[in-house]
Amino acid sequence: MLNERNYTIDFFRYICALMVIAIHTHPLTDINQTAGYICTNVIPRIAVPFFFAVSGYYFFKETNSGKLIKRIKNVIIVYLIWSAVYYLPMLLLDIVKGKSYILLAKELVKKLFLTGTSFHLWYFCGLIYSMCIVVFLKRIKKVRVGFIIGIVLYAVGCIGISYHQVAVSIPVLGAVFRNDIFSKLRSIFCIGYPFFYMGYLINKILENKEEVCSNGKVIMWASISAFVFICEVIAINYMKLSDNIITTFGLYPLTLCVLILCINNPVRERVHGLGRMASSVSAFMYYSHVLFIWCVEMINKILKIHISETPMFLFAAVGTTICGIIIYKSNIRFKKFFGL
DSSP, rough: TSSOOOHHHHHHHHHHHHHHHHHHOTTTTTTOOHHHHOOOOIIIGHEEEEHHHHHHHHHTTTHHHHHHHHHHHHHHHHHHHHHHHHHHHHHHHHHHTOOOHHHHHHHHHIIIIIOOTTTTHHHHHHHHHHHHHHHHHHHOOOOOHHHHHHHHHHHHHHHHHHHHHHHHTTTTHHHHHHHHHHHHHHHHHIIIIIHHHHHHHHHHTTOOOOOOOOOOHHHHHHHHHHHHOOOHHHHHTTTTTOOOOOOOOOOOHHHHHHHHHHHOOOOOOOOOHHHHHHHHHHHHHHHHHHHHOOOOOOHHHHHHHOOHHHHHHHHHHHHHHHHHHHHSSSSSTGGGGTTT
């Protein structure tokens, strides 16, 4: 199973890419506020965790340390390319405005290494740091320690993000949650690393077993996790514990169950072409969709019209899909460095 590509995972990655676009465009909000909230802050919250988990699952299929380092370098190259696409125009604009070079350099370093050079590119920071940490833990043979660290960090992230009003009242820890450093590092170490390590552990388990768990048990646990997740969302909103629900305690086991279901039910025959394309296009959609959102915002500004949330989502989703397919099927030599 580990040596064959699982296209069920690839197809679900495409769905996750659509969900990421939904997070940033708020579809259905212009039609119904409740429906918009569900499509923006509830259903899509599994998307980025799933991306991290899949990255961890596939990353260590190759055991050669040289090839692992090469993969990390490739991710860094892709990150730098998309950073140039998003950040370079802003940087040039700041230079023209006469902003201090020292301030610009400090801001560039902070964004490049901590928050991402665009608000959605923090994913690369989380992925690169997670890869390096797990490679190190693997070399010193501290797999269990890495798992415990991941669970603790995820719990801290849940408390500090979704249960923020409770978190800031905790003695000593409250100061940590109020600190600006926590807001900058929480996505990398409290979201990226725990889910990446989840995928890595699934990979390790499947080295000695045919499956992690039967479909029946996974579906049962997925149902329980989904119920807990929904209850948390309702409680957090009702008690006004946080302005933004990103992670909850139910999301971790729910993501785990979804990944295991994808692994247990592989689609392989006759769809290998579509599967590989779905995998590549989903990555391109994640990296490029903000450009399409910018296009809509520019049209709104230039033509002095208002393109609402649902049409914006459709434009970004369809546009990135079509462009991704065109580039994927083209003979562009360096397309892999754009996520394809």
